[in-house]
Amino acid sequence: MEGMAGAGEMPAWLAALGIEPGDVDRIVQTHLHSDHCGWLIKDDEGGLTFPNATVHVNEREVAYWSGDEVDAIAFNRGTTAPVRARLRAVADAGRLHTFDGELELSEEITVLPTPGHTPGHVSVVVASGGETAILAGDLLHHPVHVEHPHWLPSVDHDPAESVRSRERIAALAADRKAVILAPHFPIPTVVGVDRGPGGQVRTVVGHDTEDAT
Numbered sequence: 607m608e609g610m611a612g613a614g615e616m617p618a619w620l621a622a623l624g625i626e627p628g629d630v631d632r633i634v635q636t637h638l639h640s641d642h643c644g645w646l647i648k649d650d651e652g653g654l655t656f657p658n659a660t661v662h663v664n665e666r667e668v669a670y671w672s673g674d675e676v677d678a679i680a681f682n683r684g685t686t687a688p689v690r691a692r693l694r695a696v697a698d699a700g701r702l703h704t705f706d707g708e709l710e711l712s713e714e715i716t717v718l719p720t721p722g723h724t725p726g727h728v729s730v731v732v733a734s735g736g737e738t739a740i741l742a743g744d745l746l747h748h749p750v751h752v753e754h755p756h757w758l759p760s761v762d763h764d765p766a767e768s769v770r771s772r773e774r775i776a777a778l779a780a781d782r783k784a785v786i787l788a789p790h791f792p793i794p795t796v797v798g799v800d801r802g803p804g805g806q807v808r809t810v811v812g813h814d815t816e817d818a819t
């Protein structure tokens with residue numbers, strides 16, 4: 607889909623890493639906007655792209671896309687039917703796992719609620735080897751959102767809640783000197799975060815992103 611860095615290339619990138627679709631055992635949906643869940647099923651036949659994967663979705667997100675509230679955002683209209691079809695295919699296969707609050711997938715991977723963009727939006731914190739990466743979905747659409755959390759994309763369901771979530775994740779990233787990855791960032795879709803001399807959250811200019819490309 608337009609606007610997504612490297613859109614349409616996920617299977618090829620996974621294959622380049624030696625990962626076949628059947629090898630994938632967990633998928634975390636940051637949210638269910640149509641440009642983030644297209645690979646749940648194959649468009650040509652409707653089967654699951656990753657047949658052995660458990661798909662983790664916040665229960666507030668499932669409720670949102672199952673009701674009428676989703677149509678209050680113009681951007682969503684016209685996409686609810688395909689999103690629901692994808693979700694239904696996963697559920698019918700017994701592969702849907704819904705959860706509330708935080709979800710710990712392993713000692714190194716934790717899913718945090720970051721609502722606002724959508725009611726059940728979540729972010730994934732990966733902490734390993736003394737480093738932290740935060741996969742923030744659409745909590746941020748551009749690296750500038752780290753230092754300007756009040757700059758709003760027009761598609762946020764609850765702008766005030768979105769700002770609070772953005773501030774919270776930016777502070778977490780700064781305290782851990784983490785990188786934030788978000789799929790709408792320009793390639794390489796990653797930004798480093800730390801605190802400046804006055805303690806303010808700032809993006810790291812010249813952060814080494816080679817390993818993240």
Ligand SMILES: [Zn+2]
Pocket residue numbers: 637639642723744
């Ligand atoms: Zn979105």
